[in-house]
Amino acid sequence: MKVNRELYLKLNESVLPFVQKPARYLGLETGTTVKDIKTIPLKFALAFPDFYELGMSHIGMGLIYDILNSEEHIACERVYMPYPDMNAKLKEHNIPLFSLESFEEIKNFDIVGFSLQYELSYTNILFMLELSGIPIFSKDRSGPDDPFIGAGGPCAFNPLPLNDFMDFFIIGDGEVTTVEVCNAVLKAKNSLKSGTLGKTDYRNYVKSLLAEIRGVYVPGFSKSVQKSILSDIDLDRKFNGNENTAYIAKHIVPLVETVHNRLAVEIARGCSSGCRFCQAGYIYRPVRERKKEAVINAVKHGLQTTGLEEMSLSSLSTGDYSDIEALLSELADLTSEKKISMSFPSMRIGSLSENILQKTATVKKTNFTLAPEAGTQRLRDIINKNISEDDLLKEASLLSQKGFKTLKLYFMIGLPFERIADLDGIADLIIKIKKTAKGLNITVNVNNFVPKPHTPFQWHPMEKESELNFKINYLKRLLKPLNVNFKYQDPKVSFIEGLISRGDDFTPKIIYNAYKFGAVYDSESRLFNCGAWLKALECEYGYNYNEHKYLYEEKNIDSPLPWDFIDILIDKDFLKEEYKKSRLQNLKSIYTSKSNSSFDGDGVSSQNLLTENCRKVCYLCGVCDFKTVRPVYSSKAENIKMHKKKRKDDEKYINININNDTNTENPVGRASFSELTFIYSKRGAAKYLGHLETVKILLKAFRIIGIPLIYRKSEFTSRPKLSFSNPIPFMSESDSLHIKARVSAEYAAETDLNILSDNINRLLPDGLKIIGINVVKHQ
Ligand code: SF4
Structure with missing residues (x-):
C-alpha cells in the first residue's frame, strides 16, 4: 500500500x-x-x-x-x-x-x-x-x-x-x-x-x-x-563470503517492456584488454571476476525469483572470463531445462568458441554483436584492439553455421590517425564476412570516437563535425551495394558528448544555459536540441563551436589536465606511454608501407608497440599493489599464471496459437496433457497495465512457481503453448479474463488448484488476481 x-x-x-x-x-x-x-x-x-x-x-x-x-x-x-x-x-x-x-x-x-x-x-x-x-x-x-x-x-x-x-x-x-x-x-x-x-x-x-x-x-x-575499489567483488559484498547466497537478494522485475527485459548477472568487473580508446577499460581496472559458484547461485536465484525467460552474463568482455567454458556447461543444463535464452552482450573477438556458441544457442538463437572497431589491422593496432581479421571471419562463419541470423558489427570513425583506407577496410571486411558467413543479416553500427578522460587518447583531438559527416557519407556510399543495415551517430550529438565529457570548471555554465535555452531529453535522439547547446556556446560565450579548443586541439602531454585530481590509480606515465605507442604504430605503418623494412622509433622497438592483454603480461600500470588490489580470477590456474608474470520478438510470444500443433513437443509424450485455464481479474491500479504487460506478469509468476508448461519447439525458438482471452480496452476493468496453458496430465492431477491460485496471487501486483483455475484433460 x-x-x-x-x-x-x-x-x-x-x-x-x-x-x-x-x-x-x-x-x-x-x-x-x-x-x-x-x-x-x-x-x-x-x-x-x-x-x-x-x-x-x-x-x-x-x-x-x-x-x-x-x-x-x-x-x-x-x-x-x-x-x-x-x-x-x-x-x-x-x-x-x-x-x-x-x-x-x-x-x-x-x-x-x-x-x-x-x-x-x-x-x-x-x-x-x-x-x-x-x-x-x-x-x-x-x-x-x-x-x-x-x-x-x-x-x-x-x-x-x-x-x-x-x-x-x-x-x-x-x-x-x-x-x-x-x-x-x-x-x-x-x-x-x-x-x-x-x-x-x-x-x-x-x-x-x-x-x-x-x-x-x-x-x-x-x-x-x-577512486574506491572493491578488492574482490564477491567477498566485499554484504553477503560476505557466503557462496550460497546470491549477490543480489531481490531483483526488481519491470511491468512494462524495457530495453533489456532479462536477468543480467555481472560476472566480472574491469577489463584486461587495454583498448586505448575505451574509458571503461581503464577506470574499472583491475579485472575482478565473480567466482563461478557465485555466478551460478546468482543465476539460479534470479531465475527462480523473477520468472524471466532471458538472461545475460554481463561484463566488459565476457569471453575472457577465466572459467567461461565450465560456467556455461553448468548454466546450459539449468537454462535449457527452464527454456531460458542466454546472451552475452560483450564478446571479444577471438574469445568466441564453438563450445560457447553451442551453450548459448540451446534455447533461442540470439542476435550476436561483435566489435572490430576499425576496418584495418593497421588501425586496430593503433588503438590496441588485439584482434585479427582471421579471428573475426572464423567467428562470423561459426555464427552462420550455428543458425544465427543476425550479426551486429560495431565500428568507430574519427579514431586517432585514421585514413580513408581504414574506411575502405570496413567495406572490405564486410564483403569478406558475407562470403565466409553466408545468410547472416548484417547491421553496421558506426559511432563517432570521443577521446575520453583517463584513457591514452585523452590528449588527442576529436574530429570536427564536417570531417565526421564526410566519413559517414563516404561509408554510406561504400556500404549501399553491400545490402547491410547502416546505422550511425549524429556528429552533433558526439560533439556535445565530447564537450561535456572533457569539460572543466566552465562547463556547468554551458550546461545550465543550454538547459535554460530548452535542452532536455537530449539523450533521446528525436528530442535532441542542438540549437539550445549552440546558443549556450555562441550567444553567451562567443564560441564558434568548430573552434572549440578543448575538443579540437591536441593537448600538451606534459600539461595538467582538468580531471587530473581524480586518481584512478593508473600512473599517468603508463597512459602517456600508451599514447606514444599509438603514434609510433602510425609512423611504423607509414614507414613500412613505403620502405618495406623494419621500424624502430623513439626508443620503443616495433615489437613493443602492442600492449598485450594483462591477463598474460602485467605492464605495471599502477592499479594493483598485489597485496590488497590485484586481478581476481575465478579459475585458480589463471591466478597462478598471473602471479608468475607479474525485442520486439516478444510480440510473437503472445501470438503463438495453441491450435498450431505442427511442431508440438510434449516432454511427457503426445498421449496426454492437460490444459489449465486461469481466470483472472484486473482492477484498480492494474487497469493501467496493457494486455501484453499483464500476460508477461502472469508468465513470470508461473515461472517462479515452476509450473511445468509444455513448450512448442522449432529450430530457432522455444515457447510455451498458450492462448489468451481477447485484450480489453486500456484502462478497463474485468473479472473474466483468462490465459490457457498446457501442462502434463500428471502435474494437473497432482496439483491442488486452490493452493496454486494462492501462490500465484502472492506474486501479482495490486489489482491483478487469479480468481479460478479450470482443468481439462486431453488424450
Ligand atoms: S597492475 Fe598489471 S595486472 Fe594490474 S591492472 Fe595494471 S597491468 Fe593489469
Missing part, C-alpha cells in the same frame, strides 16, 4: 489516465522494497536521469537499490526521468516529482543520488531537480531542509561538468561507499537532533564528513580523490 495515499489518489484522478504507459510510474513491479518510509531514519532517492525503460535495464541501479535496502536504517526508493506527457501533467497539476515505492516527494529525501551513465542526460538532472522543487545549484541549498544531491557512475570520473550542481560525487565502486555516505549524513542528522550541531553548520559538517570517505569527491572540500 502506498504511503502517500493522497498523492496517489490525485495522480489516479488527474494524471495517470492521460499519459502513455502509466505502469512506469506506479511502482507495482515485483521485487521492490517498500518500507514505512516515515519511520526510517535515512531516506535515499536513487535517481536515473533517463527514461524508466533504460533505467530498469541498468544492472548497477538494481545492485545499489538492493544493498541500501538491506540496511535496516535506510529506505532506498527509485525515481526516473518522466516522459514529456507525464511532465506536462505533473506541471499542470502542480505535482512535484515523487518516488515510485512510497510516492514520497523527492525533496523530502535526505539524499538524492543520480546514476551518471551518459553525458547527454545531464540536463535531465537539472530538470528533475527543478520538478522536485530542489534548488539546481548546490550553493542555493540550505540547512537540513534540502536533500544532499550526489552522483556516481562512469561519467563521474570527470565530475567538473556537474560541479556546481552536486554536493558530492562517488568515484569508483559504489557498493560500500554509498552506505558510508548514508551513514555520514545520518550521523549529522542525529547531531542536529541532539542539539550538538546547529542548522547553519549542518551542510558544511556533512560535506566535511563526506570528503573524508575514500572515493567521495566534494566540490569545494576535496582537493583530490582516489
Whole structure:
C-alpha cells in the first residue's frame, strides 16, 4: 500500500489516465522494497536521469537499490526521468516529482543520488531537480531542509561538468561507499537532533564528513580523490563470503517492456584488454571476476525469483572470463531445462568458441554483436584492439553455421590517425564476412570516437563535425551495394558528448544555459536540441563551436589536465606511454608501407608497440599493489599464471496459437496433457497495465512457481503453448479474463488448484488476481 495515499489518489484522478504507459510510474513491479518510509531514519532517492525503460535495464541501479535496502536504517526508493506527457501533467497539476515505492516527494529525501551513465542526460538532472522543487545549484541549498544531491557512475570520473550542481560525487565502486555516505549524513542528522550541531553548520559538517570517505569527491572540500575499489567483488559484498547466497537478494522485475527485459548477472568487473580508446577499460581496472559458484547461485536465484525467460552474463568482455567454458556447461543444463535464452552482450573477438556458441544457442538463437572497431589491422593496432581479421571471419562463419541470423558489427570513425583506407577496410571486411558467413543479416553500427578522460587518447583531438559527416557519407556510399543495415551517430550529438565529457570548471555554465535555452531529453535522439547547446556556446560565450579548443586541439602531454585530481590509480606515465605507442604504430605503418623494412622509433622497438592483454603480461600500470588490489580470477590456474608474470520478438510470444500443433513437443509424450485455464481479474491500479504487460506478469509468476508448461519447439525458438482471452480496452476493468496453458496430465492431477491460485496471487501486483483455475484433460 502506498504511503502517500493522497498523492496517489490525485495522480489516479488527474494524471495517470492521460499519459502513455502509466505502469512506469506506479511502482507495482515485483521485487521492490517498500518500507514505512516515515519511520526510517535515512531516506535515499536513487535517481536515473533517463527514461524508466533504460533505467530498469541498468544492472548497477538494481545492485545499489538492493544493498541500501538491506540496511535496516535506510529506505532506498527509485525515481526516473518522466516522459514529456507525464511532465506536462505533473506541471499542470502542480505535482512535484515523487518516488515510485512510497510516492514520497523527492525533496523530502535526505539524499538524492543520480546514476551518471551518459553525458547527454545531464540536463535531465537539472530538470528533475527543478520538478522536485530542489534548488539546481548546490550553493542555493540550505540547512537540513534540502536533500544532499550526489552522483556516481562512469561519467563521474570527470565530475567538473556537474560541479556546481552536486554536493558530492562517488568515484569508483559504489557498493560500500554509498552506505558510508548514508551513514555520514545520518550521523549529522542525529547531531542536529541532539542539539550538538546547529542548522547553519549542518551542510558544511556533512560535506566535511563526506570528503573524508575514500572515493567521495566534494566540490569545494576535496582537493583530490582516489577512486574506491572493491578488492574482490564477491567477498566485499554484504553477503560476505557466503557462496550460497546470491549477490543480489531481490531483483526488481519491470511491468512494462524495457530495453533489456532479462536477468543480467555481472560476472566480472574491469577489463584486461587495454583498448586505448575505451574509458571503461581503464577506470574499472583491475579485472575482478565473480567466482563461478557465485555466478551460478546468482543465476539460479534470479531465475527462480523473477520468472524471466532471458538472461545475460554481463561484463566488459565476457569471453575472457577465466572459467567461461565450465560456467556455461553448468548454466546450459539449468537454462535449457527452464527454456531460458542466454546472451552475452560483450564478446571479444577471438574469445568466441564453438563450445560457447553451442551453450548459448540451446534455447533461442540470439542476435550476436561483435566489435572490430576499425576496418584495418593497421588501425586496430593503433588503438590496441588485439584482434585479427582471421579471428573475426572464423567467428562470423561459426555464427552462420550455428543458425544465427543476425550479426551486429560495431565500428568507430574519427579514431586517432585514421585514413580513408581504414574506411575502405570496413567495406572490405564486410564483403569478406558475407562470403565466409553466408545468410547472416548484417547491421553496421558506426559511432563517432570521443577521446575520453583517463584513457591514452585523452590528449588527442576529436574530429570536427564536417570531417565526421564526410566519413559517414563516404561509408554510406561504400556500404549501399553491400545490402547491410547502416546505422550511425549524429556528429552533433558526439560533439556535445565530447564537450561535456572533457569539460572543466566552465562547463556547468554551458550546461545550465543550454538547459535554460530548452535542452532536455537530449539523450533521446528525436528530442535532441542542438540549437539550445549552440546558443549556450555562441550567444553567451562567443564560441564558434568548430573552434572549440578543448575538443579540437591536441593537448600538451606534459600539461595538467582538468580531471587530473581524480586518481584512478593508473600512473599517468603508463597512459602517456600508451599514447606514444599509438603514434609510433602510425609512423611504423607509414614507414613500412613505403620502405618495406623494419621500424624502430623513439626508443620503443616495433615489437613493443602492442600492449598485450594483462591477463598474460602485467605492464605495471599502477592499479594493483598485489597485496590488497590485484586481478581476481575465478579459475585458480589463471591466478597462478598471473602471479608468475607479474525485442520486439516478444510480440510473437503472445501470438503463438495453441491450435498450431505442427511442431508440438510434449516432454511427457503426445498421449496426454492437460490444459489449465486461469481466470483472472484486473482492477484498480492494474487497469493501467496493457494486455501484453499483464500476460508477461502472469508468465513470470508461473515461472517462479515452476509450473511445468509444455513448450512448442522449432529450430530457432522455444515457447510455451498458450492462448489468451481477447485484450480489453486500456484502462478497463474485468473479472473474466483468462490465459490457457498446457501442462502434463500428471502435474494437473497432482496439483491442488486452490493452493496454486494462492501462490500465484502472492506474486501479482495490486489489482491483478487469479480468481479460478479450470482443468481439462486431453488424450
Ligand atoms: S597492475 Fe598489471 S595486472 Fe594490474 S591492472 Fe595494471 S597491468 Fe593489469
